[in-house]
Each structure stands twice: as structure tokens, then as C-alpha cells.
Amino acid sequence: MHFKTQLIHSGAGPDRETGALNTPIYLSSTFGYGSAETGRARFGGEQEGYIYSRMANPTVSALERQLASLEGADEALVLASGMAGVSSVFYALASAGDEVAVIDPVYGGTAAFLQQTLSRAGIKVRRYRDDGHLLADLDPATRLVLFEPLTNPDLKVNDHRKIKAAADRVGAITVCDNTFLSPYLFKPLTAGIDIVLHSGTKYLSGHGDIIAGVVAGRRELMQPIRTLGLKHLGAAIGPQEAYLLQRGLRTLALRMDAHLAGAARVAEFLTAHPRVHRVLYPGLHGHPGHSVLAESIGAFGAMISIELNGGFDTASRFLDKLALFTQAVSLGDLESLACHPASTTHAAMDADSRANAGVTDDLVRLSIGVEDPADLIADLQQALDSL
Ligand SMILES: *Cc1c(COP(=O)(O)O)cnc(C)c1O
Numbered sequence: 001m002h003f004k005t006q007l008i009h010s011g012a013g014p015d016r017e018t019g020a021l022n023t024p025i026y027l028s029s030t031f032g033y034g035s036a037e038t039g040r041a042r043f044g045g046e047q048e049g050y051i052y053s054r055m056a057n058p059t060v061s062a063l064e065r066q067l068a069s070l071e072g073a074d075e076a077l078v079l080a081s082g083m084a085g086v087s088s089v090f091y092a093l094a095s096a097g098d099e100v101a102v103i104d105p106v107y108g109g110t111a112a113f114l115q116q117t118l119s120r121a122g123i124k125v126r127r128y129r130d131d132g133h134l135l136a137d138l139d140p141a142t143r144l145v146l147f148e149p150l151t152n153p154d155l156k157v158n159d160h161r162k163i164k165a166a167a168d169r170v171g172a173i174t175v176c177d178n179t180f181l182s183p184y185l186f187k188p189l190t191a192g193i194d195i196v197l198h199s200g201t202k203y204l205s206g207h208g209d210i211i212a213g214v215v216a217g218r219r220e221l222m223q224p225i226r227t228l229g230l231k232h233l234g235a236a237i238g239p240q241e242a243y244l245l246q247r248g249l250r251t252l253a254l255r256m257d258a259h260l261a262g263a264a265r266v267a268e269f270l271t272a273h274p275r276v277h278r279v280l281y282p283g284l285h286g287h288p289g290h291s292v293l294a295e296s297i298g299a300f301g302a303m304i305s306i307e308l309n310g311g312f313d314t315a316s317r318f319l320d321k322l323a324l325f326t327q328a329v330s331l332g333d334l335e336s337l338a339c340h341p342a343s344t345t346h347a348a349m350d351a352d353s354r355a356n357a358g359v360t361d362d363l364v365r366l367s368i369g370v371e372d373p374a375d376l377i378a379d380l381q382q383a384l385d386s387l
Helices: 003-009 036-043 058-071 082-093 109-121 130-137 160-170 221-233 239-251 252-270 289-296 312-321 351-356 374-384
Strands: 076-078 098-101 125-129 142-148 175-176 195-199 214-218 278-280 303-307 337-339 363-367
Touching: 003 252, 058 076, 058 214, 076 082, 076 221, 082 109, 082 142, 082 195, 082 214, 082 221, 082 312, 098 109, 098 130, 109 125, 125 130, 130 142, 130 160, 142 160, 160 175, 214 221, 252 278, 252 303, 252 374, 278 374, 312 363, 312 374, 337 374
Parallel strands: 098 125, 098 142, 142 175, 175 195
Antiparallel strands: 076 214, 195 214, 278 303, 303 363, 337 363
């Protein structure tokens, strides 16, 4: 099946009992097992069957089957948030004394987790400046490498082929946070990456109405992550959120096509506007990661950052003039969003780390929604002209 058909048909199918086309929302915390013998067999892992919704729920299981098929994974795990996915992967696969590697910048929540929480478990976190540095000197003691193919908010490109080559040399597990691209544009597992992670809050659900996380990969890696995320951390997603994620997922391809087309047009407009100092968008030919992304993935996402040549004052005047873009963090919603990372998502960083992450005071990040691009351009134009 092609990906667009899989989005509609995989993991779904009419409910066996009622014929309902959509997955029923099983609002049940516990499941009766009928006899003491069945209880013993289920708890002993000898018999399949639902026991308690922190461990498994039929609505969530249907979604997990669909995601596994979309990612080309043995198994997918859906959790209460993207951060539950990040923390479960690290806690399940790294132990005290191990080293883990990340390529900067990583998502702010991930960076804070690694620095403030994971390091307290005796796990050393090494940060690399880019994929080239990782390839040149990945420490042989590295157990796990986490990267984002498109970084936030500087929209740098990390080449998954270089990262896999470096990790293979030292026998490290590769983990790709693919939130910015989605499996419609890139399927890391089919490119030899070991684990894919998503914030399901963003493009996968697509409507800005839930918080969710997804992890997918080979069975032997997924089993400890599942146990840790669900049984131990207790980061189970509720069945209503799982239903909404499944519902949103079905239109992923339609939405992504609209996001991508809109972003390409908006970026072209921004490049030509004299008030915009720099446009960070890998779809532009002048972007340093353009050819790598064009050749390795073939799509550029729908996030655009711009520098306005000024400071917080200039950025805030621009943002406050926007009428169609909503000032909010997050991304991948139907509506276009705009934010000022230096004073919001990256405000907790010290000035040096912020500068290293490319988060200048005049940088504004845009998540391009699915509105008519002409209206988005008109809105940006009036805000830029007012500066
Ligand atoms: C939002 C985001 C996360 C965290 O996901 P939550 O659902 O907010 O917990 C992780 N990585 C990336 C790249 C994100 O954009």
C-alpha cells in the first residue's frame, strides 16, 4: 500500500463487534478477566488480553498498530507527551556510567531534561555542534545518539546518513526526533535509524487539540521503552486523546502538502522583503542544508525563522502587528503560529548557549498553517511594512 492509503486503512478496519468504522473510545481503567486462572495467565504473560489501561488500552493499541505500519516498525508506543517519549527512551536504554550524545540544538525540553534530570542518573551527556563533528569524533563509549533532522529554531539540517555512519562505528543506538518532518516526509527506520520519536502534539495530530508522544522501532528496543514509559513512569495517554490522534493522522498527507506549499510561498515572499535580514528555511537554494535535504529526504518542512535586524523591540513590534498568525509556541497546527524564541521557549538558557543555538534577539519563528498562503503573505507584508 502507498503511504496515503496506509493512512486511511492501516491498523483500522470495522469494529468486530459492531461494524463501527472508527475505533471505539474504550473509557475503562480496568478490564475484567473473568476467572482467577485467566488473571494468572494474563499477569504471567502467558495469555494476551487487557488488564489495566496504564499498560494497554484497546483504543491506544489500534493507534499503535497504525503508527507501526506507517513507520515501518515492529512496534510503536503512544505516550502522554513527546517529552514522555524522550525521557522513556533515555531511561530505558542508558544506565549509570553510559554516555549519550546529542547534536545541538535539540528541542528545549529535551535539552533541559538531559541537563537537569538525566545527568543526575550518572549518565554523561555529550553535546556535538553538528553532524560533521559527530562523525569526526563520536566518543567510543557512546550508547545512544539523539538527533533532529531539522533543528529548532535555527532550521539547521542534520544528515541522518552521517549520523548513522558515526554511530555504527562505535555500536551506538540512533534515535531520530522526527517531529518537524513526520513519516509522510521521512521514515528514519527505513533509512537504518534504530528509533524514531515524535511529539504527536504537532503534525501527527495536526489540530492543536492534544498533547501526545510516539516512539517506534524494533521489538527488542521497544520492549524496555514500553515498560519504562507505561509501567514505571506511568505516562500513558488517555483513550480520548488516542482517538483524536488517530483521527488527525488520517489527514496527515493532505495537511502536510498544504503546509509545505504554503511555507514555500511564504519563504519566497520573505526573501524578497527588504525589512527581512535573513530567512532560515531549507527550501531556499542559498540555505547551507538545502542540497543535503533535497537529496536525502526531498522535502523541507513548513517551519520558517526570520531575522529582522534589531532586538526584542523590533521583533515584538512585528509580532504584535500580525493579525492572522497567532502568537503561540508549538507547531504543526492548522493555524499559522508565530513566536519569539529568545524571550519564550529559549528564555531559560544563558546568553552564550542561546547564541550557540542561533537564537538571536531578532529571530522570529513561524509555523506555517494551512490557510491560503496569499492571506498569510498579506498579513506578514503589513506587519513588516509597519516597521
Ligand atoms: C514539541 C516537541 C517535543 C516535545 O513534545 P511534547 O508533546 O510537547 O511533550 C519534542 N521534540 C520536538 C522537536 C518538539 O517540537
